[in-house]
Amino acid sequence: MSFKDVIHASSLRSRAVRLWDCCYSFTGCLFVVNFLSLFYRILRMTIIKVADESEVISKLSTYVEKISNDAIYNRGKFYIGLSGGSVLKFLCESLPKINTDWSKWTLAFCDERVVPEDSEDSTFGVYKKQLIPKTELTEKQFIVLKQGVSAKAAAKDYTEKLKLAFNSEEFKFDLLLLGMGPDGHTCSLFPGHPLLSETILKVAAITDSPKPPPERITLTYPVINAARNCIFAISGAGKADMVKVCVWAKKLLKWQGLGKDCISTRGCVARKTS
Numbered sequence: 001m002s003f004k005d006v007i008h009a010s011s012l013r014s015r016a017v018r019l020w021d022c023c024y025s026f027t028g029c030l031f032v033v034n035f036l037s038l039f040y041r042i043l044r045m046t047i048i049k050v051a052d053e054s055e056v057i058s059k060l061s062t063y064v065e066k067i068s069n070d071a072i073y074n075r076g077k078f079y080i081g082l083s084g085g086s087v088l089k090f091l092c093e094s095l096p097k098i099n100t101d102w103s104k105w106t107l108a109f110c111d112e113r114v115v116p117e118d119s120e121d122s123t124f125g126v127y128k129k130q131l132i133p134k135t136e137l138t139e140k141q142f143i144v145l146k147q148g149v150s151a152k153a154a155a156k157d158y159t160e161k162l163k164l165a166f167n168s169e170e171f172k173f174d175l176l177l178l179g180m181g182p183d184g185h186t187c188s189l190f191p192g193h194p195l196l197s198e199t200i201l202k203v204a205a206i207t208d209s210p211k212p213p214p215e216r217i218t219l220t221y222p223v224i225n226a227a228r229n230c231i232f233a234i235s236g237a238g239k240a241d242m243v244k245v246c247v248w249a250k251k252l253l254k255w256q257g258l259g260k261d262c263i264s265t266r267g268c269v270a271r272k273t274s
């Protein structure tokens with residue numbers, strides 16, 4: 001079995017609005033193709049509801065162990081993208097529990113804040129303190145943000161580092177571990193932000209993040225959608241409404257006889273099966 005997923009509420013919303021617009025515009029055809037592709041992704045997504053955060057942590061251990069060991073067995077390496085926010089806490093607890101060949105791991109960030117590494121806002125700073133000491137991982141295995149430069153320069157530098165790590169212009173992660181904010185953002189891709197339409201840059205700078213700190217770098221949709229697997233770990237009542245937006249889209253498809261999975265609105269891990 002292989003795992004894959006994609007769900008992004010801000011994208012669902014903005015595309016729904018654009019679908020309506022396209023009835024009146026010539027670009028409609030192209031948009032319909034995009035929209036159908038998004039529906040296809042939703043159909044392939046599985047949402048797993050669990051009782052509480054401790055079960056999110058144990059499910060994450062199970063999936064990451066399987067996906068990492070499959071990648072190492074099939075390709076000799078494992079490329080993972082990590083997120084910040086609440087996912088960070090889940091990962092610092094779940095990853096140390098897994099059995100894997102840590103030396104084969106390369107770890108990058110789905111997004112990172114442009115702050116000094118010792119700032120409490122630095123995602124790498126937290127993994128450095130709370131994950132590395134609990135595993136056999138070394139700092140060198142992490143692809144980290146260049147310090148002391150602008151967000152734009154940091155995004156460019158990060159792109160070059162990823163090219164080196166993947167030995168390719170294409171960044172095909174084995175797994176992206178993603179979170180979702182109450183507004184539906186994932187990585188540092190926020191609802192309504194122009195970066196949602198980015199198709200050229202693989203890593204982009206954002207200097208007006210609605211959630212502080214304002215300056216960040218983020219992977220863009222082309223990289224997220226190219227990943228072999230994505231897992232969103234989402235929990236908390238504050239996110240229930242946004243999860244419902246995603247669930248609604250899937251229920252609609254099921255009602256139309258197109259989907260078959262069930263749904264959750266509390267602590268859940270989402271994955272897409274192929």
Ligand SMILES: O=C1O[C@H](COP(=O)(O)O)[C@@H](O)[C@H](O)[C@H]1O
Pocket residue numbers: 082083084085086087110111112178179180181182185186187188211
């Ligand atoms: O700012 C960020 O927010 C999202 C979601 O965070 P959460 O605390 O609501 O789970 C996170 O996925 C992203 O990496 C982070 O930079």
